[in-house]
């Protein structure tokens with residue numbers, strides 16, 4: 001497909017549209033019968049597949065890590081359709097993020113369905129492991145059209161956040177890069193950068209001393225694509241090409257002004273696999289019961305990021321009147337922005353698809369950021385940071401026995417006005433948190 005590289009003005013217009021209209025927008029009706037698989041699959045011979053999860057080798061440790069974060073954990077059949085579900089949340093449960101592991105002199109793809117590493121080809125030997133997170137565009141583009149570009153960047157951030165949390169909890173050292181040599185990384189993985197592109201490279205040092213012996217195929221295995229027709233979007237392609245250029249970071253929002261109300265101190269949340277696996281955003285919605293202020297305090301602390309502004313609308317939190325608040329992470333304090341008896345009414349009408357009763361949640365977190373566009377790559381990094389904060393909120397809620405539901409499908413400008421955000425700052429994602437109306441289980445036949 002011939003597509004221009006967006007200049008700054010065109011790219012700015014494109015992302016403005018993605019925030020203003022966060023909803024499916026495909027030119028043609030969605031062809032559900034020709035949908036892609038939610039997992040990327042290679043035709044690889046058994047000798048190129050590694051399922052060994054030994055605790056003592058770097059390859060086994062990485063395989064356990066990837067299975068814990070993005071491995072398919074449930075198959076659910078409802079209304080005749082089977083869906084693969086994973087430990088992390090994902091817009092529309094489409095899981096557009098792929099993860100590759102470069103270790104022991106070979107590049108591998110993580111097969112999320114089979115929980116295996118598939119050797120793709122040789123890689124420079126290194127004293128650690130590099131994980132590459134990509135966005136495979138068609139996996140969510142077929143349903144969401146151009147909105148998939150924003151959803152996908154946030155989704156990659158969710159996976160990145162979870163990888164960092166679990167790897168650190170398992171005593172691994174982690175270092176994240178958003179700026180790298182795109183062409184070199186794409187060549188290493190055998191992806192073209194236009195249907196699938198690398199967004200983040202994570203250097204991991206596993207706490208093990210045995211290095212895997214590489215198996216390097218003579219030629220890279222072929223990808224199996226389920227869709228007979230794979231379309232591209234001219235806008236997404238032009239953004240992706242623009243994102244190859246490094247851009248200055250989007251400036252963080254200005255500090256909040258006003259009174260500070262100290263929140264109860266909270267210890268950092270320890271990663272617990274059982275809590276993370278129990279987490280569901282779908283399933284029964286919220287019960288309408290009040291949430292403890294400690295839960296609010298822990299969730300706000302769990303998603304703090306100096307590049308973003310963390311805000312919250314309180315509906316039912318013990319000891320805290322309803323209204324719109326900011327969070328000051330340095331002082332672990334709430335900043336009252338506006339009292340309002342029913343902020344949930346505003347949030348309910350701001351939802352594009354009113355799939356749940358917002359008022360029944362205890363509170364809603366909003367992640368806001370600078371809207372001053374400095375470049376496509378900087379915007380993509382900001383969206384990934386939002387995703388990481390979303391996962392922080394979700395995991396912290398789960399650790400405290402609460403339920404959390406992330407949303408990108410809401411009218412952001414309507415919400416900005418209620419927080420009284422200054423021009424140039426806007427909400428980018430929301431997470432409703434509350435007491436689940438029942439056990440957070442999947443409905444349908446669970447395999």
Ligand SMILES: Cc1cc2nc3c(=O)[nH]c(=O)nc-3n(C[C@H](O)[C@H](O)[C@H](O)COP(=O)(O)O)c2cc1C
Pocket residue numbers: 085086087088089090091092093151154155158279280281282283355390405406407408409410
């Ligand atoms: C980036 C992102 C955006 C999402 N946006 C919405 C949304 O607009 N509306 C909604 O009902 N759910 C939304 N979700 C929740 C997903 O639909 C949900 O995570 C997915 O169906 C998988 O279910 P699970 O979280 O229970 O595993 C979003 C999730 C993520 C990670």
